[in-house]
Structure formats: structure tokens, C-alpha cells
Amino acid sequence: MGTNRHVSVWHDRGVGRHSLFWRLFAAYAAVGAAAVTVLVLAPISVSVPTAPREIVVLLVGFAIALVVYLVVLARVLAPLERLTRLMQRIDPLTPGRRLDEVGGDAEVVALTEAFNEMLDRLETERRESALRAVAAQxxxxxxxxxxxxxxxxxxxxxxxxxxxxxxxxxxxxxxxxxxxxxxxxxxxxxxxxxxxxxxRPEVLDELGLRSALVALSRTLAERSGLVVERALDEDLALSAESELVIYRIAQEALTNVVRHAHASRVQIRLCGVGDGGVTLTVRDDGIGPPPDTVADATGIRGMRERALLVDGELSIRAALPRGTELRLWLPNPMRR
Ligand SMILES: Nc1ncnc2c1ncn2[C@@H]1O[C@H](COP(=O)(O)OP(=O)(O)OP(=O)(O)O)[C@@H](O)[C@H]1O
Ligand SMILES: [Mg+2]
Incomplete structure (x- = not known):
């Protein structure tokens, strides 16, 4: 699939553009031609054996040719460097981002297209293998x-x-x-x-997400002594897959509050948002969010991966006036 699209993009975009190969060749030819012209027209000659003055003139000419070539190369390769910087900023845990066209030659455009197509394939494969892994788990x-x-x-x-x-x-x-x-x-x-x-949250299968979250937060309150406030909307249109994702993320987030936050209260909210999406918020009044260095620890990473399974987004940030707020947003299941 990728190969055919790649070829057609190459032809479409290639029209009217100079290819990197020919631009480099032209630059090299221009510098060589200029050097030969100078040698032909300038009042200099090379004797045998070569005189020291002639060697100096030749070296200066060579240095000028090198500088001109360097400037031309830097200009021609600048889009490739911009492309490399953009590629380095791609984060696999934030899928859906693609490289914009950075301009430049047909090869650079083709490389951008190929990279974007590769991201499409990798994200599809990653999503499918994550689904398989979570199902197996x-x-x-x-x-x-x-x-x-x-x-x-x-x-x-x-x-x-x-x-x-x-x-x-x-x-x-x-x-x-x-x-x-x-x-x-x-x-x-x-x-x-x-x-x-x-x-095995059997209550999830039997009584639904709301009851499962009530049971989860009640058990947590009993065991930890935390004050748990709940605001859970009823009758949200959610697939079984989304319900499980929300339940597991709430479970991990609440466990993290008990283990790490040193909080006295935690608030768990599940509510529908404007266009049929759903948000889950777990907010505590503890010591605040983890530094970026640990933001990819197993638990948080697992939550992010589960969110990706249902095209959701997860953010963890400081809550005001203190504590941590974890927010999971899931899109309208009909629009996925
Ligand atoms: N609500 C929170 N308040 C303060 N710090 C937190 C909170 N949640 C997580 N952290 C910090 O983030 C780190 C990473 O959390 P994460 O859930 O990924 O790992 P863990 O809980 O240490 O281990 P695991 O979940 O794999 O058993 C924690 O070690 C803790 O320092
Ligand atoms: Mg954890």
C-alpha cells in the first residue's frame, strides 16, 4: 500500500521541482566551471616546476571554490536539517501528529511523505498490538x-x-x-x-461503570482513610472497551493518590462533555504532580497506553491550590 502511494506522491509533487540530486550536481558543475573560467581568463600560468607564487594563487582559488560550494550545500541541505529536527520531536505517546512540509527539493518532500506514511503504519500496528496485549492481560x-x-x-x-x-x-x-x-x-x-x-471488576460487567467506580472509591476510602468525593454522571453512552479503560485508569490513579500523594481528600468525577465525549477527573490535594522524569513510569505509561486504545487523551498536571489533577478525555464513541 505504502509503496504505491509513495510513488504517486513522488510523481505528483516532483513536477516543477528541482531534484536534490540535480541541484547538487549543478552546484558542483557551476563551481567547477567558474574555477576553469578563472583559470582560462586570468593572467596566470602554471610553470613546471611550479613556482611558490603560483601555488599560493592556486590554493586561494581552491579555497574560494570550497567556500562557494559550502554555502550552496548549506542552502540545499537546510530543509533536510529542518526535517530531522521535526522528526526528533515526534512523540510516540502523542499519536496523530504529522510532519508539515518543510519545502525544499522533491526528495525532501518525498521523505516527509514517506515518514508520515510510516507513522500511519506504526501507529496502526502499535494500536493493534496494544489492544492484543491489553486483551491478553x-x-x-x-x-x-x-x-x-x-x-x-x-x-x-x-x-x-x-x-x-x-x-x-x-x-x-x-x-x-x-x-x-x-x-x-x-x-x-x-x-x-x-x-x-x-x-476482575465483575461489578463492571454486572452493574456498569458507575457502580464499579462507586465500589472502587468506597473500598479505597475504607482502606486508606481518604475522604473521597464522587460526582459520576449516569447513562453515559460508552462501549464496554471504554468502560474498562476508564475503570482501570481510575483504579491506577486512585492507587497512586493513596501511595504517593500524601493527600487527605480525593475527588473523582465522570461527566459527559459537549459533543458526546466523556471526561474522567481524579484530583487530590496532596504534594503535587510527579516531575517529568518519572512521568513515563510504568503506571502512568500504562494509563497513557490504555487511553490511546480508545483514542483518548490523558493529562496529569498540578491542581489549584495544590495537589494533582489527572484528566482523561474520551471522544464521542460515534466519532471514533
Ligand atoms: N497523585 C500523585 N501525587 C503525587 N505524585 C504522584 C501521583 N501519582 C503518581 N505520582 C508520582 O509519579 C510516579 C510514577 O507513578 P506510576 O504510577 O507510574 O508508578 P508507581 O506508582 O511508582 O509504580 P506502579 O504504578 O508501576 O506500581 C510515582 O512514583 C510518584 O512519585
Ligand atoms: Mg502507580
Missing amino acids: EAERRRIARELHDEIGQTLTGLALRSAAIARRAPPGIRTELEDMRNAARQGADDVRTIARAL
């Missing part, structure tokens, strides 16, 4: 959650029930120990259930 989480719940969870629940039954019949001396054992097994079963729930 979700499937794996579901499998681990199911096994934790069905295997270890059931075993621990069984152990709790059996130790409770034995404790009832046991002599008083060991009854307390058996009751401790039952409590430990019960606690273990609860922990396994909590871990399984975090791994």
Missing part, C-alpha cells in the same frame, strides 16, 4: 481471579467452616486456638475475594 487477570476465588478461596472457606465445627466439639483448652484458626482462614478467604475482585 485482562484474560489472564480473569483466569487468575477465577482460580484464586474458586480454588484458594474455597479451600480457605472450607477450612474456616471445618475449624468452626471442630471448635464447637473441642475441649475448652484448644477451643480458643481453633477459633483463632477459623478467624485466620476467614480473613484469608476475604482477602482472596478482595484481590480477585480487584483483578
Whole structure:
């Protein structure tokens, strides 16, 4: 696909433009012709053996030719340098940006086109492989959650029930120990259930995004002591894929607030915006956003990649008067 488009662009844009190859050739020929003309017309001759004065004249002529050639080369290659600087500014985590035409020769225009086409292909491939990776990760989480719940969870629940039954019949001396054992097994079963729930947000499938976010923020408030304020719109038109992206990003953002922000309050908002898009905002009153150097750490990078899956945009910035605001914007699903 790319090759054919590339060729047609080359022909279309090539008309009326000078090719880099011929401009360099012409510059070289012009400098050579000028040097020969000067040699022919100027009142100088080269004797054998060459006199020192003649060597000086030849060297000066050569230096002048070099300078002229250097100036011509710098002008001809300037668009290539501009193009290189633009290429270096392309950020793979901000897709959709393309190089503007920097002008110049047909080769530079063709290179710009080829680079833009390569970005198209890379972004498509990246999006598809990220989708596959996230799907595989979700499937794996579901499998681990199911096994934790069905295997270890059931075993621990069984152990709790059996130790409770034995404790009832046991002599008083060991009854307390058996009751401790039952409590430990019960606690273990609860922990396994909590871990399984975090791994597989079944409430998302069963009750929808709003309820899942309510459950998530409630658990977080109970565990961390943070005051969580919620403002969650209902009946937002979202695909299952977008709901999962929003849920996972909220999960990571809230975990980050608990782990890093030293905050006392966190606000989570989910609301529809003008043209059918949706924004999720997680805002805390803690120590403020991470410096740029850590902005690409695993958690934040994972959030950015998930956002890209649904053509969303994620920003993390300082909140006023203090703290951090994470904002995820998803476009109207119909316009994607
Ligand atoms: N709400 C926040 N307030 C202050 N600092 C934050 C906040 N969120 C993230 N950070 C900072 O950004 C860094 C990167 O966060 P990120 O989620 O990518 O990694 P992590 O939480 O340290 O590890 P991981 O998420 O991979 O377990 C954190 O180490 C922390 O310093
Ligand atoms: Mg994190």
C-alpha cells in the first residue's frame, strides 16, 4: 500500500521541482566551471616546476571554490536539517501528529511523505498490538481471579467452616486456638475475594461503570482513610472497551493518590462533555504532580497506553491550590 502511494506522491509533487540530486550536481558543475573560467581568463600560468607564487594563487582559488560550494550545500541541505529536527520531536505517546512540509527539493518532500506514511503504519500496528496485549492481560487477570476465588478461596472457606465445627466439639483448652484458626482462614478467604475482585471488576460487567467506580472509591476510602468525593454522571453512552479503560485508569490513579500523594481528600468525577465525549477527573490535594522524569513510569505509561486504545487523551498536571489533577478525555464513541 505504502509503496504505491509513495510513488504517486513522488510523481505528483516532483513536477516543477528541482531534484536534490540535480541541484547538487549543478552546484558542483557551476563551481567547477567558474574555477576553469578563472583559470582560462586570468593572467596566470602554471610553470613546471611550479613556482611558490603560483601555488599560493592556486590554493586561494581552491579555497574560494570550497567556500562557494559550502554555502550552496548549506542552502540545499537546510530543509533536510529542518526535517530531522521535526522528526526528533515526534512523540510516540502523542499519536496523530504529522510532519508539515518543510519545502525544499522533491526528495525532501518525498521523505516527509514517506515518514508520515510510516507513522500511519506504526501507529496502526502499535494500536493493534496494544489492544492484543491489553486483551491478553485482562484474560489472564480473569483466569487468575477465577482460580484464586474458586480454588484458594474455597479451600480457605472450607477450612474456616471445618475449624468452626471442630471448635464447637473441642475441649475448652484448644477451643480458643481453633477459633483463632477459623478467624485466620476467614480473613484469608476475604482477602482472596478482595484481590480477585480487584483483578476482575465483575461489578463492571454486572452493574456498569458507575457502580464499579462507586465500589472502587468506597473500598479505597475504607482502606486508606481518604475522604473521597464522587460526582459520576449516569447513562453515559460508552462501549464496554471504554468502560474498562476508564475503570482501570481510575483504579491506577486512585492507587497512586493513596501511595504517593500524601493527600487527605480525593475527588473523582465522570461527566459527559459537549459533543458526546466523556471526561474522567481524579484530583487530590496532596504534594503535587510527579516531575517529568518519572512521568513515563510504568503506571502512568500504562494509563497513557490504555487511553490511546480508545483514542483518548490523558493529562496529569498540578491542581489549584495544590495537589494533582489527572484528566482523561474520551471522544464521542460515534466519532471514533
Ligand atoms: N497523585 C500523585 N501525587 C503525587 N505524585 C504522584 C501521583 N501519582 C503518581 N505520582 C508520582 O509519579 C510516579 C510514577 O507513578 P506510576 O504510577 O507510574 O508508578 P508507581 O506508582 O511508582 O509504580 P506502579 O504504578 O508501576 O506500581 C510515582 O512514583 C510518584 O512519585
Ligand atoms: Mg502507580
